[in-house]
Amino acid sequence: MGGLLPSTILGIVARSQNGKSYDLERIQRHLLDTQEDVVIVNCNWELTFFKILVRDICQRTGKTMDEVLFNNPTEEELKKLGEICKIHRNENIYYQNEPVNAKQFAVDIGKCLR
Secondary structure (H helix, E strand, O other): OOOOOOOOOOOOOOOOOOOHHHHHHHHHHHHHHHOOOOOEEEOOOOOOHHHHHHHHHHHHHOOOHHHHHHOOOOHHHHHHHHHHHHHHOOOOEEEOOOOOOHHHHHHHHHHHOO
16 A cells, blocks of 8 residues: 555564565665654664664675675775765664563663654
């Protein structure tokens, strides 16, 4: 029906190596690029924020993970990296990388929505 309705809660659940992270990254990249007014709560404990950021840098620059992590960037590449990192510094996204109980999760999300 053209996307998610307001106030939709969506859970992507599957066994390891079945594309959950890939789907989440595609959704997240679309929302970051369109700057829509949303809150993303990323509770994927297999894929940390650092891994999400590095994978997005690889996707947007066409570089491999080894190139991004182990090669010194040029001045031009540093500017591009800064632009990509700025996209991820978005108040509409909250990353919670550690497993927590339901009560702590509610407290953390409540802080984001204030």
